[in-house]
Amino acid sequence: VVTLADGRSVRIRRIAPSDADALARAYDDLSWEAKVARFGSPPAELRGDPLSYLVSPDGVDHVAFVAETTGDPAAGIVGVGRILRYPDDPDSLDIGLTVADDIRGLGLGRVLAAALAVHRPRPARRLLTAVGRTNDAALRLLTEFGLPQRRTDDLVEVDLSG
Ligand SMILES: CC(C)(COP(=O)(O)OP(=O)(O)OC[C@H]1O[C@@H](n2cnc3c(N)ncnc32)[C@H](O)[C@@H]1OP(=O)(O)O)[C@@H](O)C(=O)NCCC(=O)NCCS
Numbered sequence: 001v002v003t004l005a006d007g008r009s010v011r012i013r014r015i016a017p018s019d020a021d022a023l024a025r026a027y028d029d030l031s032w033e034a035k036v037a038r039f040g041s042p043p044a045e046l047r048g049d050p051l052s053y054l055v056s057p058d059g060v061d062h063v064a065f066v067a068e069t070t071g072d073p074a075a076g077i078v079g080v081g082r083i084l085r086y087p088d089d090p091d092s093l094d095i096g097l098t099v100a101d102d103i104r105g106l107g108l109g110r111v112l113a114a115a116l117a118v119h120r121p122r123p124a125r126r127l128l129t130a131v132g133r134t135n136d137a138a139l140r141l142l143t144e145f146g147l148p149q150r151r152t153d154d155l156v157e158v159d160l161s162g
Helices: 017-029 032-039 048-054 108-119 136-144
Strands: 009-014 062-069 077-086 089-099 126-130 148-150 155-159
Touching (some): 009 108, 017 048, 017 062, 017 077, 062 108, 089 108, 108 136, 136 148, 136 155
Parallel strands (some): 089 126
Antiparallel strands (some): 009 062, 062 077, 077 089, 148 155
């Protein structure tokens, strides 16, 4: 359990298949801008196989945490962080971070990024992930893993081999 900058408490735990409905609702509640920043070409809704995949990581090559507020169970999932190997490039990891629009800037993204840095799949040489040019918050969070280097307009790399 961690305390955010506004004093509210948030519990961080591993995601589970039983989170499917709550995750679908959390996705519905996200702004379009956040969906695009996270998913690139976001689906209209999160259902079926893609949803099942997101709530059933193997815990080894695909690790994911959710954040939920402790005082208000109705608030449901307010943050998700995941990290996983690329199936076609097993030395590289991708990361996905999402924090509910109304509690951004309170430190939850950093907490999730720090948890992923500790529990990331190992071994792996690099983190390679899409971060838009103007997404400064996401770029700052990658410093939990090392020094982010921009490879292309969208792609950022962090060397994990050191
Ligand atoms: C990126 C995201 C996860 C950050 O979550 P958050 O809870 O707001 O992050 P934090 O409050 O921990 O802030 C992280 C850092 O970004 C900075 N930051 C936060 N909002 C910012 C903004 N709008 N502009 C610039 N910097 C910002 C914070 O100061 C902090 O930096 P510091 O720790 O070095 O001081 C959240 O904005 C989000 O869900 N965005 C949409 C999805 C997305 O872009 N995901 C990343 C790509 S996978």
